[in-house]
Every structure is written in structure tokens, then in C-alpha cells.
Amino acid sequence: MKKKVVSILLCTAMAAAVMAGCGSSGNNASSESASSGNSSTSASSEENSAAATDGDLPILGAGIYSATDNFNSYIGRAITKASEGVFQVNVDDGQMDQSTQLNQIDTAIAKGASAIAVSVVDITAAPTIIQKCEDAGNLPLIFFNKEITDKSVVESYDNLYQVTSTGGDYGAAIQGQMILDYWSEHPEADKNGDGKIQMINIMGDPGHTASQPRSDYVKSTITDGGVEIEVLEEDTGMWDTAKAKEKMDAWISKYGDEIEFIVCANDAMALGALQSIEAAGFNTQGTESDQYIPIIGIDALPETLENIRSGEIMGSVLQDAQTQGQAIVAMAKNLIEGKEPLEGTEYEFDTDGSKAVRIPYKAVTVENVDEAAESYE
Ligand code: GAL
Numbered sequence: 141m142k143k144k145v146v147s148i149l150l151c152t153a154m155a156a157a158v159m160a161g162c163g164s165s166g167n168n169a170s171s172e173s174a175s176s177g178n179s180s181t182s183a184s185s186e187e188n189s190a191a192a193t194d195g196d197l198p199i200l201g202a203g204i205y206s207a208t209d210n211f212n213s214y215i216g217r218a219i220t221k222a223s224e225g226v227f228q229v230n231v232d233d234g235q236m237d238q239s240t241q242l243n244q245i246d247t248a249i250a251k252g253a254s255a256i257a258v259s260v261v262d263i264t265a266a267p268t269i270i271q272k273c274e275d276a277g278n279l280p281l282i283f284f285n286k287e288i289t290d291k292s293v294v295e296s297y298d299n300l301y302q303v304t305s306t307g308g309d310y311g312a313a314i315q316g317q318m319i320l321d322y323w324s325e326h327p328e329a330d331k332n333g334d335g336k337i338q339m340i341n342i343m344g345d346p347g348h349t350a351s352q353p354r355s356d357y358v359k360s361t362i363t364d365g366g367v368e369i370e371v372l373e374e375d376t377g378m379w380d381t382a383k384a385k386e387k388m389d390a391w392i393s394k395y396g397d398e399i400e401f402i403v404c405a406n407d408a409m410a411l412g413a414l415q416s417i418e419a420a421g422f423n424t425q426g427t428e429s430d431q432y433i434p435i436i437g438i439d440a441l442p443e444t445l446e447n448i449r450s451g452e453i454m455g456s457v458l459q460d461a462q463t464q465g466q467a468i469v470a471m472a473k474n475l476i477e478g479k480e481p482l483e484g485t486e487y488e489f490d491t492d493g494s495k496a497v498r499i500p501y502k503a504v505t506v507e508n509v510d511e512a513a514e515s516y517e
């Protein structure tokens with residue numbers, strides 16, 4: 141793949157911002173550190189304060205759109221970890237509120253941030269964030285997780301880059317293939333013997349660039365693979381465990397054992413679906429259960445791996461939070477040092493004009509659960 145030639149706009153103001161960062165020792169340890177909503181560890185805040193005391197390092201103004209989002213919280217932690225010895229960083233929680241996140245970016249810039257890296261609350265706010273970085277002296281800006289798909293926005297700022305996961309299929313083609321594999325290996329999964337998969341489809345936040353494509357690609361991969369589907373119900377669970385559980389509660393009581401597959405656009409929702417059907421007596425003994433419905437998610441979160449081991453969840457598609465965090469930090473470092481964004485790294489930009497480094501998705505089942513665990517250490 142051809143690496144992008146980048147025009148580096150390292151200006152005096154940016155150098156000044158780096159200097160300002162040097163002077164602001166310790167005052168970056170705000171209380172808004174990223175913590176994972178549904179999961180339990182508090183590693184991120186400890187790591188944050190450790191990094192924040194290192195006043196000689198430049199400041200990375202980083203933020204996730206919500207700390208209640210499991211996967212985003214893991215990327216936040218990965219950024220904190222990768223920043224050790226490189227940046228002072230405090231990963232802000234945008235609390236699903238765009239004005240809160242914009243204020244956090246203003247604060248980071250006022251504190252002398254040398255670069256900004258955000259998972260934006262609302263992708264339509266990208267131009268506002270770009271303007272802030274431009275006004276602050278062309279600060280490097282890295283969007284991660286929620287891809288800015290409007291090319292005119294991406295092209296409007298030379299110092300803008302993105303870090304996401306691979307490709308136009310948003311992991312759903314892998315998910316679809318896993319369903320096909322399961323279907324051919326488990327003839328009993330066709331409970332009514334009609335050759336079709338009676339499925340439930342729990343989708344992500346409709347405002348998110350990945351939601352509709354994930355839903356479309358999982359279905360087209362299955363039908364292109366020669367298996368017909370019948371979607372019993374589909375609706376958004378907003379990436380969220382509790383919301384997915386609520387939807388599933390209604391559907392499991394309506395359809396029960398007629399459901400042959402539960403497809404979820406992420407693992408947080410797969411966990412919600414599992415809670416719901418377990419309460420209704422399904423999947424309680426994993427694959428040994430009397431009543432079983434395969435569930436599949438995306439992300440391969442640490443909190444689902446035990447359920448994958450037991451078969452309560454059939455599988456997931458890993459998004460590599462750790463490598464995404466490393467890529468974000470490596471790029472930000474290069475950019476503030478006036479280098480090409482990917483110098484000295486093995487990452488490549490996608491050639492589709494997105495200016496995105498995409499970290500590959502990977503199928504995760506009971507066979508390779510341990511590899512997934514490593515990506516979220
Ligand atoms: C997706 C991820 C979801 C959620 C979403 C939020 O990539 O699979 O779990 O984190 O991003 O932007």
C-alpha cells in the first residue's frame with residue numbers, strides 16, 4: 141500500500157504549545173478520567189494520575205464520547221497506557237454530550253495540549269473541533285473509533301488523521317462468516333428445519349457510522365453464503381447492555397425457542413441479550429443447555445470472554461483496543477515532533493482517502509479466546 145505523503149504544518153505556535161505543556165506540571169490530573177461503565181477495573185484513573193505527574197512531557201488532550209461505553213473505555217485506557225513516558229494524558233469522559241466534550245477540548249488546549257485525540261460524541265461536530273485545533277496553531281487532531289466519513293471534512297484539515305478498525309464491513313462480514321460456519325457445523329441450530337435462520341438483530345446507535353453497515357453486512361454475508369434469513373425483529377440497543385436486555389425481554393417472551401440466532405452489533409448488547417434469555421431459561425449451561433440460542437457480538441470485550449468460553453455466547457469479533465491506543469499515541473508523537481505521522485511504525489493508511497489507520501478485526505470463538513484477552517490487557 142502506498143503511504144500517504146503528508147504535509148507537516150509544524151509551526152511556531154505548536155512548538156509554543158509544547159513548551160506550555162512543559163510548564164504545567166501536575167495540573168492535568170482532573171477528575172474526569174475514563175472509567176469503564178459496565179466493567180470493574182479502576183486501572184485507568186491510577187495510570188492517568190501517574191502519567192499526569194510527569195510534567196516534562198507534552199500534553200495529549202484525549203477524550204472518549206462516553207465512559208459508559210465499554211469498548212471506548214478500553215481504548216481510553218489503551219491511550220493512557222501507551223502514553224506512559226510519552227505524554228501527560230488524561231482521558232476525558234464526554235458523557236455523551238457534545239458541548240461537554242467541546243469544553244474539555246477547550247480546557248486541554250488552554251492547558252497547552254500539543255495534540256488532540258477524540259472519539260467524538262456527534263460526528264457532525266468534527267468541523268468545530270477542527271476549527272479549535274486550527275485556531276490553536278494547527279494542532280494535530282486524531283479522530284478514533286467513530287470515523288468521520290465525510291471526505292470534505294477529512295480533507296479540510298491537513299493535520300487530521302483517524303484510527304479505527306478495518307474496512308467497509310465494520311467487522312460484520314467476519315461476524316456473518318462466523319454465523320455461516322456455525323450454521324453448517326450445527327444442523328440442529330435450524331430448529332424448525334426450514335433451512336432459514338430465524339434471527340434477532342440488535343443494532344448500534346443509529347447516529348454512528350458503523351451501525352447501519354454492520355447490520356447490512358452481517359445479513360448480506362449470510363445470504364451471499366447461500367443461507368436465507370428471516371429477521372424476526374430488529375431494533376437499536378444503542379450499544380448498551382441494559383437497553384439491549386430490555387428489547388430482548390420483549391422478544392424472548394414473544395418468540396422463545398423460535399429464535400435461532402441473536403446477532404448483536406457489539407458485545408455490550410450481547411451481554412444484555414444473554415442476561416435476558418438466561419432469565420427466560422436459555423443458555424444457562426452454555427452449549428449444554430436444554431434450551432440454547434447462539435448469540436454473537438463484536439468487540440470481544442474481556443467481560444464477554446468467560447461467556448464465550450462457556451458457550452453462553454457463541455463468539456465475537458475482536459476490535460483491538462490496545463493496538464488502536466498505541467497507534468493513536470505513536471501518530472500524535474510523530475506529528476508533534478514534525479515527523480510523518482507513521483514514521484517508525486508498521487501502520488499504514490487506508491488508500492480510500494479516509495486518512496485512517498485501520499487495525500484488523502479478528503474472529504473470536506472458544507478456540508482462540510486467550511488471544512482476545514491479550515488485546516485488552
Ligand atoms: C463501536 C464498538 C461499540 C461502541 C461504538 C461506539 O466500534 O463496537 O461497542 O463502542 O464503537 O462508538
Ligand code: CA
Nearest residue numbers: 330334336338
Ligand atoms: Ca430455521
